[in-house]
Amino acid sequence: MLTNLQRKETVIESISxxxxxxxxxxxxxxxxxxxxxxxxxxxxxxxxxxxGLSLIAPYAQQGALAFLDVRGWMSPxxxxxxxxxxxxxxxVRTRDIITWGRIVAAxxxxxxxxxxxxxxxxxxxxxHKLVAKARTKxxxxxxxxxxxxxxxxxxxxxxxxxEVIWDGTDVGxxxxxxxxxxxxxxxxxxxxxxxxxxxxxxxxxxxRVVPHMGTQTSxxxx
Amino acid sequence: xxxxxxxxxxxxxxxDHPAQAVDxxxxxxxxxxxxxxxxxxxxxQRRSAEAICPTVLTIVSDESxxxxxxxxxxxxxxxxxxxxxxxxxxxxxxxxxxAVGYYGGELPLVxxxxxxxxxxxxxxxxxxxxxPFAAYQxxxxxxxxxxxxxxxxxxxxxxxxxxxxxxxxxxxxxxxWLGITTLGSLADLPKQAIISRFGREGFVAxxxxxxxxxxxxxxxxxxxxxxxxxxxPPINDFEQASFVARNLSQRLISGLGESGVAPHRVIVSATxxxxxxRSRTWRNADPFSDKTLADRIRWQLRxxxxxxxxxxxxxxxxxxxxxxxxxxxxxxMALEEDAGSFEEMQRAFMEVQALAGADNLLMSSPQGGxxxxxxxxxxRWGDEKGSPAYDPHAPWPGQIPSPSPALVPPAPVPLxxxxxxxxxxHVRLRSRWVPVLSWAGPWRxxxxxxxxxxxxxxxxxxxxxGAYLCEIREGKxxxxxxxx
Numbered sequence: 216m217l218t219n220l221q222r223k224e225t226v227i228e229s230i231s232x233x234x235x236x237x238x239x240x241x242x243x244x245x246x247x248x249x250x251x252x253x254x255x256x257x258x259x260x261x262x263x264x265x266x267g268l269s270l271i272a273p274y275a276q277q278g279a280l281a282f283l284d285v286r287g288w289m290s291p292x293x294x295x296x297x298x299x300x301x302x303x304x305x306x307v308r309t310r311d312i313i314t315w316g317r318i319v320a321a322x323x324x325x326x327x328x329x330x331x332x333x334x335x336x337x338x339x340x341x342x343h344k345l346v347a348k349a350r351t352k353x354x355x356x357x358x359x360x361x362x363x364x365x366x367x368x369x370x371x372x373x374x375x376x377x378e379v380i381w382d383g384t385d386v387g388x389x390x391x392x393x394x395x396x397x398x399x400x401x402x403x404x405x406x407x408x409x410x411x412x413x414x415x416x417x418x419x420x421x422x423r424v425v426p427h428m429g430t431q432t433s434x435x436x437x
Numbered sequence: 438x439x440x441x442x443x444x445x446x447x448x449x450x451x452x453d454h455p456a457q458a459v460d461x462x463x464x465x466x467x468x469x470x471x472x473x474x475x476x477x478x479x480x481x482q483r484r485s486a487e488a489i490c491p492t493v494l495t496i497v498s499d500e501s502x503x504x505x506x507x508x509x510x511x512x513x514x515x516x517x518x519x520x521x522x523x524x525x526x527x528x529x530x531x532x533x534x535x536a537v538g539y540y541g542g543e544l545p546l547v548x549x550x551x552x553x554x555x556x557x558x559x560x561x562x563x564x565x566x567x568x569p570f571a572a573y574q575x576x577x578x579x580x581x582x583x584x585x586x587x588x589x590x591x592x593x594x595x596x597x598x599x600x601x602x603x604x605x606x607x608x609x610x611x612x613x614w615l616g617i618t619t620l621g622s623l624a625d626l627p628k629q630a631i632i633s634r635f636g637r638e639g640f641v642a643x644x645x646x647x648x649x650x651x652x653x654x655x656x657x658x659x660x661x662x663x664x665x666x667x668x669x670p671p672i673n674d675f676e677q678a679s680f681v682a683r684n685l686s687q688r689l690i691s692g693l694g695e696s697g698v699a700p701h702r703v704i705v706s707a708t709x710x711x712x713x714x715r716s717r718t719w720r721n722a723d724p725f726s727d728k729t730l731a732d733r734i735r736w737q738l739r740x741x742x743x744x745x746x747x748x749x750x751x752x753x754x755x756x757x758x759x760x761x762x763x764x765x766x767x768x769x770m771a772l773e774e775d776a777g778s779f780e781e782m783q784r785a786f787m788e789v790q791a792l793a794g795a796d797n798l799l800m801s802s803p804q805g806g807x808x809x810x811x812x813x814x815x816x817r818w819g820d821e822k823g824s825p826a827y828d829p830h831a832p833w834p835g836q837i838p839s840p841s842p843a844l845v846p847p848a849p850v851p852l853x854x855x856x857x858x859x860x861x862x863h864v865r866l867r868s869r870w871v872p873v874l875s876w877a878g879p880w881r882x883x884x885x886x887x888x889x890x891x892x893x894x895x896x897x898x899x900x901x902x903g904a905y906l907c908e909i910r911e912g913k914x915x916x917x918x919x920x921x
Contacts, residue, residue, distance in 0.1 A: 258866075260903020264843035264921040279782055286844070290918070291801040291813055293843035301802045305818060307789055308797040318792050325785020381899045381920075384877040387860065390838050391877065391897050391904055391920060418840020 244404050245412055245424050247271065247372065249327075249353035251404075252346050254365035257376025262396040264330075265416055266374060267357040268294050271328030274355055275303045278327035283319060284308045285332040285361060296418055310334065316341040323354045333360040342369050372404040377411070393417045438514070438550070439562045439576040442467050443507065443527030444498045446559055456494040459483045466498050470560075470581070500526055501736050508740035510557060511717070517549060522702060522720040526736070530569050530720060547585050560584075567591045569720070570650035574602055591648030596621025603642050608635065612642075620646040632819035633795050636783045640819055663759040664689045671710045671752025675742050678753055682734035683727075689758045690727040699724030700760035705737050710751025715741055718761070734758070786818055795819075805829045807836045807882050808895075809845045809906065809918045835880050837895060842906050842918030849915035852907055854898070861898055864905070871900040879909075 247253050247270040255263040271280055272294075280303055282289055287308050294304050305326070309318055312334050322329045323345070333342070342358070346369055349356040358365055365373065377399050383392030393415060400410040414424050440446075444458035444467040455472035457465050463483040475490035487493060503526035514529060515521050522530040533546060540546040547563055554561040564575025566588035574595065575586045588594040598620045600612045617623050623631075624646040631639045644650065666685055672678050693699055701724055706716040719725075719733045734756075741749055790798045798818040804825035806812045816822050827833075853865035854873075863870040879894035886892070893910040895917070906918030 258902055259844055259919045259921050260900075260905060262903070262921060268843075288844040288846050288919070290809055290841060290843060290845040292803070292809060292841035293921075295803060296839060296841060301800070304801065305786070306799045306801065307793055308799070309793045311793075314792045318789050321785050321788040321792065324788075325782040378901070379903055381875070381904050384875040384897055384899050384904075387876060387878070389875075389877045391840060391899070394904070394920075416840075 244372065244400055244410060245270075245414065246273075247355045247357070249274075249355060250350040251371040252349055252356045252358060252369065253372040253374060254370030254402075255357060255359040255374050255376075256364040260379070261376030262379050262394060262416060263359060263374070263376055264289070265293055265297065266396065266398070266414065267330045267359060268297055268299070269414075270357055271330055271355050272297050272299055274327035275299045279303050279305060279325070280328040281322045281326045281330070282306045283315075283322065283329065283331035285310060285315070285334045312336050316345065319345050319356075320348055323348050323352050323356065326354065328355040328357075330357045330359070333358050333365070335360075335362050339366045339369075342366065346370075370402055372400065373402045374412070375399040375401075391418075438529040438531060438554075439564070439573065440507075440510075440527040440560065441562060442469050442560050444503055445469055445496070446506065447496065450494065450496060454494055455490050455492055456496065457483075457486055458496050458498040460498050468493075500732070501739050503527065504736035505740045505743060508737075510554075513553060513557065514550070517553060518546075520718060522718045523733075523737075524720050528573070530572065533565070543587055547587065551585055564588070566594065568648060568650040570645050571595055571648055574598060577602075592624065592646075595646060595648055596624065600642075603645065605638060605642070608638055608642055611635075624648075628820075629795055629817075632817075633787070633790050636787045637819060638783070662689070662693055663757060664692065665755060665757040667755040668753060671754045673742075673749075673752040675739055678738045678742060678756075679731075679735045681756060682738060683731040685756060685758055686725075686730040686734055687727045689760060690725065690730060693760060699726075700730075701725070702761040703730060703733070704759040704761060705734055706757040706759065707738065707741060707749060707753055708755040708757075709749040710754050713750060715749070730758075790818065803829060805831050805833050807833050807880075808908075809837060809842050810847075812841070813845075835882050837880055837897075837906065837918075840920065843921040844919040846916065846918075849908065849910075849917050852905070852914045852916040854907065854914045861896065864898060864900055866900070866902055871902055873898055873900055875899045882908075 253267070253270055255267050257263045274280060275298070280299060282294070282304070284306050289306055291301065291304055291306060295301060307318060307322065309315060315334060315337060319329060319331050342365065345356065358370065364375070375398065377397040379394055379396050381391055381394045383389050396414050396416060398412045398414065400412045412424060445456050450456045452469070455469065455475055455477070457468040457472050457477055460466045465477060465479055465481045465483065465486050468477045468479070472490055472493050475493065477486045477490050477493060483495060487495065507526040511521055511523060511529065514531070518531045518533060518536045520532055522532070524530060536546055537543055540549055543565055547565060550563060560581060561584055562576040562579040563585040564572045564577070564579065565586070566572040566575050568591055571588055571591040571594060575588045579586045596619065600609045600618060600620060600623060602620065603609050612623060617626070623643060626643070628640070628643055631643045635642070664685055666681055668681070672681065690699065702718055702720045703725060704716060704718045706714060708714050717737055719737070721729065742753070786798060795817055800816045800818050802814050802816065802822060804812060804814040805827035811827050814825050854861050855863040855870070861873045861876050863872055876896055876898045878896035882893045882895065884890035884892050891911050893908045895906060895908045898905050898907055904920040905916055906920070908915050908917050
């Protein structure tokens with residue numbers, strides 16, 4: 216009886232050690248070092264704006280951050296809620312595909328982190344040049360194509376939104392509180408392997424990587 | 438109040454002999470009338486000055502010792518006008534709002550001060566204007582025979598001055614190259630044009646030229662920002678006090694830096710063992726850094742400890758630094774950034790402004806309001822932040838709770854939602870209908886009904902593709918935010 220209990224305890228302990236090790240590994244994946252580039256793909260509403268902001272948010276301690284807003288929809292309140300000071304956050308609005316690359320290049324010269332929405336029609340060569348510049352200037356760069364995905368080999372970390380699960384709302388009451396975002400991660404940072412990252416976003420703090428124990432499927436209201 | 442030859446007021450400098458004071462980089466910072474008559478000018482290299490005036494006596498300026506001697510003057514002035522602000526040894530600013538009423542006008546006050554200064558002796562100048570920059574320039578425009586100048590209109594007075602009076606020599610040279618030779622011609626240029634070409638530095642120069650040099654942007658600081666150190670046993674040694682001053686100034690500047698501000702004025706207060714409290718205000722046109730502030734405190738402590746004002750009896754038991762006139766303009770220097778990267782940022786933003794247009798490089802700040810679009814106040818980069826259109830401290834009932842949507846369309850976008858028995862059933866996203874998983878609301882916004890504005894109900898709708906903030910106004914559903 217006692218031996219069985221001890222065995223179960225050992226198994227539970229090894230599982231928890233395994234979970235914490237996995238979480239740590241995923242946390243390492245879910246960071247962007249200076250000069251690295253992340254690519255985000257997914258529909259609006261999948262939580263990728265906040266994911267992208269959380270990747271560059273640590274650099275707000277060192278300098279300014281810039282958001283290149285192609286759609287003209289960006290609301291800085293989401294950035295403030297992540298702890299980015301308003302004085303440290305600048306939004307650039309442009310729809311012009313011709314000057315887009317030059318604006319990103321200029322921002323890479325002067326700020327510590329850039330989140331840039333990529334309009335349709337930007338050439339691969341332009342993206343490669345910007346990646347090289349980000350590496351040289353040691354500026355973290357997050358690229359979010361408005362349609363489709365980035366070409367292969369551009370981003371150090373590719374994140375694709377798989378699913379988003381919201382808590383807090385029901386049938387006409389409550390309010391949005393927390394969401395879990397399931398992301399497919401690939402690229403050099405995952406050492407070529409496809410990984411699933413699950414992050415929790417409570418809207419007031421930085422995003423938190425949580426151990427992915429299994430995906431809860433979306434449910435339909437009864 | 439300016440003493441142009443203060444650095445030369447030393448016992449070893451003769452009045453009937455040409456004399457000049459040089460700083461650490463061997464540039465002339467002060468010279469007497471005889472040296473000036475020989476052609477020695479401020480800013481000249483020591484070697485050049487000695488070449489044109491071989492008999493000139495050269496002394497190396499020691500600001501700490503200068504301040505030690507200047508303390509005597511400050512004490513005398515303080516008996517007439519309180520809250521004196523020291524900018525450098527030999528340069529004082531007096532806030533005279535109260536004193537003007539007490540002495541019966543500006544002219545009687547200036548006469549009273551002139552009389553007091555005449556008793557001290559030597560070359561003194563007085564400039565009176567609405568702002569410190571104009572007052573300093575007025576003092577500089579005076580002569581030995583007419584040592585006081587009262588300025589009625591700052592902008593008018595500054596208009597005829599050369600752009601070289603601005604602190605940045607590079608900027609002044611660029612202005613001259615562009616044909617802008619006076620502060621008046623600079624002030625006439627549109628603010629936006631100056632900002633887009635010269636950034637913040639140009640904006641500051643433009644403001645100064647217009648006579649607006651209270652650039653301080655008062656900000657709310659969450660807690661008492663003052664720092665204080667107590668000493669047991671009391672400090673009697675000046676070197677030890679200097680060390681404490683450096684630590685304390687670092688604590689103050691780094692503490693303020695966390696709130697994104699830096700001080701333009703600092704009140705230094707020292708308590709002696711016998712209970713005497715001495716206090717002095719130091720000011721600077723640029724926000725203080727820890728080094729510049731430590732220098733000022735060191736000079737002040739030396740003036741108190743070694744000076745003529747009876748010393749600090751029994752030693753120093755506490756030292757307190759209290760910031761005033763906090764400004765956000767020193768922020769970048771305080772947060773692990775060096776001046777170089779701040780300049781890089783300015784340059785990058787100016788380039789972006791040129792590419793994207795001045796209206797498309799935006800800073801934002803929080804304000805009140807019920808809807809997400811109302812809660813962001815946009816300001817063009819380089820512009821002064823205006824007052825919020827929606828009071829951030831008002832309660833705003835019906836406000837959408839946090840988290841805020843990351844995407845907010847500039848105008849509500851029509852959204853197709855199928856409603857069954859008053860509940861949302863499906864939402865049309867692009868070409869397909871997506872089932873609603875859950876929803877919350879409504880949060881009702883009554884709107885300005887007296888201005889004909891209709892009321893609206895706001896809902897948070899969750900689908901498998903994400904969550905959306907919608908409003909129903911006059912029977913139609915609109916998308917007003919995406920929780921991206």
